[in-house]
Amino acid sequence: MKKTLLVALALGATATATVSMAASIDPEQSRQDLVKYFKAKNPNIDISAYKDGAYIYSADKMSQFKAVMEFPPYLDAIDAGEALYNKDKAVYDKCFGSDVTKVRVMFPRFDEKTQQVETLEGQINQCRTDAGLKPFKWKKGDIAKLSAFYADQARGQKIHVVINSEGAKKAFLEGEKFFITPHGQLNLSCAKCHTYNAGRKARANILSANLGHTTGFPVFRAKWQELGTLHRRYGGCNKNMRLKPFKAQSEVYRNLEFYEAYMDNGLEINGPSYRE
Numbered sequence: 001m002k003k004t005l006l007v008a009l010a011l012g013a014t015a016t017a018t019v020s021m022a023a024s025i026d027p028e029q030s031r032q033d034l035v036k037y038f039k040a041k042n043p044n045i046d047i048s049a050y051k052d053g054a055y056i057y058s059a060d061k062m063s064q065f066k067a068v069m070e071f072p073p074y075l076d077a078i079d080a081g082e083a084l085y086n087k088d089k090a091v092y093d094k095c096f097g098s099d100v101t102k103v104r105v106m107f108p109r110f111d112e113k114t115q116q117v118e119t120l121e122g123q124i125n126q127c128r129t130d131a132g133l134k135p136f137k138w139k140k141g142d143i144a145k146l147s148a149f150y151a152d153q154a155r156g157q158k159i160h161v162v163i164n165s166e167g168a169k170k171a172f173l174e175g176e177k178f179f180i181t182p183h184g185q186l187n188l189s190c191a192k193c194h195t196y197n198a199g200r201k202a203r204a205n206i207l208s209a210n211l212g213h214t215t216g217f218p219v220f221r222a223k224w225q226e227l228g229t230l231h232r233r234y235g236g237c238n239k240n241m242r243l244k245p246f247k248a249q250s251e252v253y254r255n256l257e258f259y260e261a262y263m264d265n266g267l268e269i270n271g272p273s274y275r276e
Contacts, residue, residue, distance in 0.1 A: 027163050027172050031263050034195075038211050042199065050212030051267050053275060057199040057206050065274065074148060074220040074272045077227045081149030084142055088133065095127035104147075104154035104269060108161060108258045110168035117171050117254040121147050121229055125249075138248035139232035144218040148227055151218065151271035159215060159269060161262040168258075175259025178252060179210070184243030190256075205276070214261045216273030227272060230257055 035047055042057075049056045055065040085092055085100070096103045107120040121143050125135040136143035163169055179190045190210065193202065198209035217230040231253045235245035246252045 025173060025176070027169060027262060030176065031265060034211060034263055037195070038198075038209060047211070048267065050209055051215040051270050053212060053216065053273075054199075054206040054208035056209075061206065068274050072220065072272075072274055074227055074274065077145045077220070078148050078152050078272065080142075081145035081147070081152075084146045085149055088128070088131070091127060091131040091133065092124075095123065095130075100150060100153045101157070102154070104150045104271070105157050105160060108254065108261050110163070110165065110171055110258065112165060112167060115167045116251065117258040119231075119249065119254055119257055120150060121231070122249045122254065138229070139235070140224070140226055140228050144227040144229050144232075147229065148218050148272040151269060154269045155271070157269050159261055159264045159267050161258065161265055163262060171255045171258050172262055173259075174252075175255035175257070178256050179259060184238065184241035186242050188241045190237070210260060210263065212264060212267055214257065214264050215267050215269055216271045216275070218271060219273050219275045222274075222276050 038045070038050065039047065045056055052062070052065065055062045096106070104120060107118060107123065109118050110116075111118050121138070124143060124146055125138075128135050136146070163172055182189045182192075193207050194210040194213070198207050200207055214230060217233070218227045219233070220227050229248065231248035234253050234256065235248065238245040
């Protein structure tokens with residue numbers, strides 16, 4: 001069995017050592033090992049439940065979450081996203097096809113021509129600029145609303161990210177490298193919080209597991225009082241690590257999304273969703 005970065009970290013390998021192992025990493029083995037890790041860590045939590053974030057670790061929080069979801073605060077944003085879609089329907093249909101239920105599940109994906117990861121939000125703006133339209137601002141607002149409309153149309157379908165080339169594998173490994181490498185003044189890695197300490201508290205907040213991180217975005221956060229994209233959340237996490245955030249849709253964040261989404265393969269899309 002090929003080694004995975006998860007195994008290497010569990011054995012206490014340094015970040016430098018794990019990077020040197022990259023050539024032997026099998027993405028699918030990494031995903032299966034992560035699933036096995038969380039099954040062993042929390043045997044009473046079904047893997048399918050990880051789409052609901054940190055709420056799965058607290059019956060009280062889950063009860064509050066379900067209450068909010070009876071009439072979620074993002075409903076108006078979905079309607080606004082549908083209006084944005086209809087306004088330039090011909091443009092979006094030319095880029096993504098006319099079946100709006102199939103768009104969200106296409107992303108993220110690796111483009112062999114550009115050798116870059118493509119995200120839904122990134123391609124929405126690429127679609128707009130190619131058609132001579134003004135791009136949306138990143139992270140929130142119209143980009144999040146249109147993304148939420150596409151996500152809602154795909155609700156219940158499963159994440160299905162494909163890695164079938166060396167270029168795609170390299171992007172996955174770059175995302176994984178960022179995830180497990182300590183960053184910022186606090187010398188924290190994403191993995192330290194969201195893999196090894198998932199379910200524990202950081203101050204008053206329960207740390208979510210990285211398994212399921214991408215399924216619910218864009219999300220309406222109580223802290224934001226609006227919808228925000230996954231890359232907005234990445235930036236916020238980096239600030240908490242005392243690391244200067246990268247720009248939304250930077251290669252770093254696109255590769256990180258690609259890695260996290262691949263690890264979520266098989267989980268249901270349940271975006272947009274709500275988080276505290």
